[in-house]
Every structure is written in C-alpha cells, then in structure tokens.
Amino acid sequence: MLEGYDCPAILVSAEYVILATNKRYQDTFGEVKVASAPHCYAVSHGYSVPCDQAGEDCPLSAAKQSGHKERVLHIHQTPRGKEHVDVEMLPINDDDGELLFFVELLKPVPLASGTVGDVEMAGSSDAFNRMLGKISRVGSSDAAVLLLGESGTGKELAARAIHMSSKRKSKALVTLECAGLTDSLFESELFGHVKGAFTGANYNTAGLVSLADGGTLFLDEIGDVPLSMQIKLLRLLESGTFRAVGSAEVRSSDFRLICATHKNLSVMVEEGTFRRDLFYRINVFPIRTPSLAQRMEDIPILASTLLEKMSKERKFHLTESAVQKLTEHSFKGNIRELRNLLKRATVLADTNLIDKDLIIECFAEDSIQPTQATEEKSIRLSAGKHVDLKAAETNYLNELMAEYPQDKKKVAKIAGISVRSLYRKLELNP
Template sequence: MAAMNLIARDTHPTVARMLDSYDSPAILVSRDYEILATNDLYRDKFGELDQSDEHPRCYAVSHGYDRPCDEAGETCPLRAATASGNRERVLHIHQTPRGEEHVDVEMLPVFDEAGELEFFIELLRPLRTGSAREPELAMTGSSPAFNEMMGLIARVAPSDVAVLLSGESGAGKELAAHGIHRHSRRAKRHMVTLECAGLTETLFESELFGHVRGAFTGANFHKPGLVEAANGGTLFLDEIGDVPLSLQVKLLRLIETGTYRQVGSTEVRHSDFRLVCATHKNLGQLVEQGLFREDLYYRINVFPIRVPPLRERPEDLQGIARRVLEELGEGRHHHLTQSAADRLREYRFPGNVRELRNILARAMLLANTNVLDRDVIERALTPSRPQFDRAGRPAEAASAVDAIPEDLSLRGAEQRYLLWLLDHFGGSKTQAAQAAGISVRSLYRKLAW
C-alpha cells in the first residue's frame, strides 16, 4: 500500500492517510494551494519535494509559476472545484523529472463535519504521448489544439465507448487511436487495425471476420479474422467512410451484438472488443447523400474527437520535427536551424505530419552536414508538391511516365502523379504511398487501372 508523506506539520495524519487509498499519484492540497502530503506513487513518478520549502505550492511545483494557474493563463482545477463544490478535471502540462509531460489532473474537494471545504485531494495521471519502445507511435505537442485532443483522449480512454476520430490524411489519427488504446483497460491486449479503403466486399469480410477452407476460390485454409484477434483488445477501423454500403449492415450487426460469422461458416462467434474508427471524410454528408447508414453513424460516433491538422499546431512543429529527426537519424543527431524551422512554419502542409516526415527525410539526404538550414529545407520542399506540365505530367520526372498513354482524365493525372512519386522515392512503394496519403494496397489498385 502507498504511504503518505506529511509536508506541513499541522496536517492531520488521518486526513493525509486518505491518499493511501488511491492507485495513482496523489497529493493533499490546502485551499491556499499548499501541498500538505504526498503518497509514494507521487514521489515515484514526480520525485521528492524540496524539503527546504515548508509550504510548497502546487502551481510552483507542477509548473514553476509564481501565481495560481488561472492567473497564468491556464485552467485551475482547484479554483474550479472551490466554485462548484464538486470534483473537477483538466489536462495540464507539468514539469517532471523527465521533462514536460501531459498530466490528467482530477481535483476532489474534502469537506469537514460542518460541511465546510477544508482540503483537496489532487490525483495526477500522466499521459504517455510518446513511447520509447515504439517511437513511430509517439505524439508530440503542447499547442491548444493538441492539448484539447489529448484532454478528450484522457477522458474517453478508460471507458469502453466507441470513438470516432476525424481529421485530414496524415494528421495522426492512427497515433491518436494508439493513444486511446495505451491508456485503456485493454492496453495489455492487442490493438488490431483494418484499413477499409480499397477493399472489395469479399476481401473486407474475409479480413474482418475470417473465412473457412473452401469458402471461395483460393480459400485453401482456415483464416481467423481481425475481429477474433481483437478479442479483449481494441479494433481500429481506419477510413470507415470507405466501407461499401452493402457491408455496413454486417458491420452494424457486429457492433451491436458482438457476434459475427466467418465467410463460408454458419457458426456464430462472439468477440469482446473496444471500437475506434477514423475517417478523413464528412460522414454526416455521406449520411445525407445516402452513402453511409445513419444507424451505423450513430453507433460509431459515440465520442467524436477531431485530430487537428499540422497547420493549426504551429507551436508544435519544431518539437515534432526534432522527434522525427531523432527517429530517422539512426543515432546521428541532426540539427534544424531557426531559419529552417521558420521556413517550415510558412508551409501549409497539406499532407500534415506524414508530409513533414518526408520533407525532413529528403532534407537529411540533401544536406552535406548534420545541420539542416533554410536552403536545404527549401530544396526539400520543392518536390513536395510536383509541378505538372500542360499534358498533366510532372515537369521534373516526365521520363518516368513516357510509357503512359496521354490521358487528360482525373484518373490519368492521379496515375501519373503516383508514378512520379515512385520514381522520386527510388521505386519504394511504401514511401510513395505515404507521400500520397494512401495505403500500399490502394497504390497497387490505382496503378493497375
């Protein structure tokens, strides 16, 4: 059991001992913001308090402020709990031994026998926006838009309600889904992802539900589906707006009952999973157009979260770039100059974080040293959105598409663009698909038209 640590001498031990009952870092705070006691979990996570300060204030310890949070431009949960008389909750960025961290703060008022407000118990639950084991799943930011999203993730993650993530391609919807899973009660089980874009009806059913041997031509063995793999964990359906209308009723049945049948089987199976969906489309419009079932829409849209595009997070750009460079550098430190960072902030990033990653990868190859200056970033930005000639072919790589018949249709222009990306990335289909904001499967399908 966690043990309390008294800070102020006049703190009643019985009151401070209440901290023992919480399974998260906790502190006892007076109405004047003084930290009166802490539990072991707090000290393990945030470190020991400065013993030379007999009356440490919560805002000074957590933020380094010399005044309460609400006077420094942030929401103060203590002030809010004082006004309401109820528990209040807010997402803050705290100073910790590991640097700045997002912390879900819950403030619980404690009343005396006369019903007068006496103390507060503050519970602090750090949110892992990054992952040392899986750096590609890390989220970085401190902008208002990012903090708003993280606050919603912190609130919904412990529950089992369905979440709908909306946002532009490359904005980080899958990272947000991983964040929800990591902070859920299902974190020890798998998060299973199905990308719905570009799947035929048969392939969608086979991937999601699985199939038995002989279910269709080529089904030479029994294959468990992703729903079965997600049992006890999280099922993430990416680009849910691309699910064909004919399949949406089967998906609705799965969500409503948790039951399904494998393709070619009559046996009813059950799976217990938490559903998270993502889309870059306006599902409300699709419902109005009759392209998306209204009942399915309300089933998946229990708790909507908008993932902001990179252009709405200019404060986060330099931190994201630093993390990407660390990941791509493979042990070699690359430095982004201030002028280079300023140039990136001028760019709109239609491809969002995914496009930023590609730009920095190009910049690392173009730079002669480990310093990425404005000129290098300018050169790396040039091919980010290729210029097409009057025939619709990329001016810088017309040779890559000489074999393609002249086709002025939208489909033809898209195919030429994808071929240019393949040429630019040295034939890497994965990098070309990432730059285009589509899956590798979709890339194959579009090039086969």
C-alpha cells in the same frame, strides 16, 4: 488514503501546499520533499504563483468556487520533460461541510508530450490540447470513438493513445485498414474464415474481431467500407456476435471500437453511400484531429521530435532560420508531409545541421510543374468538385458551431478564417 487510488495522487491544502503523495506519484513524477511545504504550482509548473495567475486554468481554484470536482488538462514538468497530464481536483470536506483539503489525481496522457522527446505525439497548441483533452476524457470509458480529420494528421496515433488510456491497454489494439478492400476480403479479414470456405482457403484463419477480444478494434478509413458490408458490420456492433466465412458457428467478441476517416460521413449518409444507422452507432464520441494549419505553433516541437525519432545514431539539429522557413509553408499533407520533408533533409545534409537553404532545396524537389494536359484536366475536375467542397466546408463549419454555439470567434479561429468570413459562408445574421 492516497494509496487507494490507481494513479498518481497528492494531498493539497487550500493554500496550494503539497501535504502528502502516494507511491504512484513518486514513481511517475519523482519524490517531493513535503517537509519543506512545497506549492503544487511550483512543483508541477515551476511557477511562483498559482496557475490561474500565470495564464492557465487552475483546478484547485475552480474547485474552491464550485465546491465539487474539477478537471483540466495541464502540461506538467516531469523527470522526462514536459508532459500532458489530465488533472482531477477533489475537494475533501469535514462532517459540517467545511473544506479541509484537496486530493489531486494526475493521469499522464499516453504517447503525448509538450516538448521534444521520444514520444509519438508532441505539441502545446490550443487545437492539440483540445484533442488530447477529449482523448483523456473518453479513454477510460468503453464508448465508441470516431476520429475525424484530414489525411496525415495522426488519427492512428490518436487511436493508440485512446487504447493506452483505457482499461484494455494490456490487451491488443487490432487495426484494419478498410480502404481498397473488396466485400469478400473485408469480410474474411474482419470475421476470419474456415478451411474450404473459398478457393485458396486451405486452413482456418481467425479474423481481427477475434484477435481484438478484450482489447480495441480500430477501423481506419471506415468511410471506405463497402455499402454491402456495412449491414454485417452494424450487426456485429449491435450484437457483439459474428460468423467466420464458411462457418455456421456464432461467435462473440468483447472489444472497444475506434473508427477513423478523412471523409465527411454526414454528406455520405445524405448521398446514400453510408448507412445512417451505422453512422449513429460509430459516432458516439467524435474527436477531430487538427490539421497542421490549425497548429502551426507546434511545428518547431514536431520537427525536432520527428528528427529525434528518425535519426537515433546521428543527431540532427534545425537552425532558427530553417524552423522559420518550415512555419511559412502550407503543409497540405500535414504531419506526414513534414516527416517526408525532414527525412529528405537528413539524406541531403552534409553535416548534422539543417539550415534554411537545405529546407528550401527540399521544398524545391516538390515544385514539379504540371503538363498542359494535367492543367486542363485539373480545371475540368475543379468545376465539378466545387459544389462538393463547398458542401463539405459548410458541414464542417456547422459542426464547429454546434460545438461552440456561443463563441463565433473561437469557431473562426479553429477554422482558420475571419469572423466576417464565417458569417458569410454560413449566411448568419451579425
């Protein structure tokens, strides 16, 4: 029965004992000696008690109470270290409805890890796990995904994780960076063109839509798509058909759509700079990539992972005081800024040890004082942007309130403000 599942699977008793495993489980997590009656929580987490008694959600306990399938994102011990795993617990009953066993399906989240390793995304904070949980949920579907978040938060990596979680992972993930493209260039890049379509078109060129057939099309910075081109993009998404520039032939492409932006599309819709119908078409399943300020506890893991990836030949290590200094900094550029800072440290380091003083030196390189003219310009600009920033903040808080309508404490924690400030900013009644 277990071999019928296309993912790692185990058979577990109601007393948390692993009774059997399938080959995919053995290949992914290693062989389990079922004859010794091991408990699932001991194998997966190294716990001596069930997960819900160790401060985590337990899908088996939840399935016992509900009587139906339960699902949770866990960090499991694997031969490669700690990894994020999407766990589904399926209760198996006899003909009389009595509970017999549980089938536990374990699906590792691609590119993600809860510890230092050769992975793309690393972390274990609540904000990071919420994002991974949504990625895991939507990955196996064909639903359009809209990735929202500040620049440098890893939206492209999230898009790759979604693609690798899907049934389309054997096909291409095709990326189009929409920022800075003119109308004609955007259309040519997306749909392709035929020879002679315009000056310089000396041969037929396939567009990215064609290349994404059967796979995933990732439109990065979708908020920068020219307004005049948004109607053609909408037509593509609704019909799955398009025409190359200069061609009358209608072609089709079957792709999964993922979009990303650091802009507030809701505000752009109200301002008339982004089509409302296109917004609803791409905003099927929104996922917010958290800023580094929302996952400060992940900085030690992130820093070590980034160093691991950028220095394969020479292994660099951070002292505890250096890590502490990093956690005290406000990374407005998010993970991209952290990566640049660490790269600078590896260049300046005399040994393979990066200490607090070196981190301070790296920070000092960014402390360039603005000229008087720059300061005056900044003051003038800030007055004009104040209203826009306030509107964006209000919209963001309203989105969080819609997601967690009964939990204002959680909304305040995610936003990085106090509950009192939340009431004040949204003019809520206590």
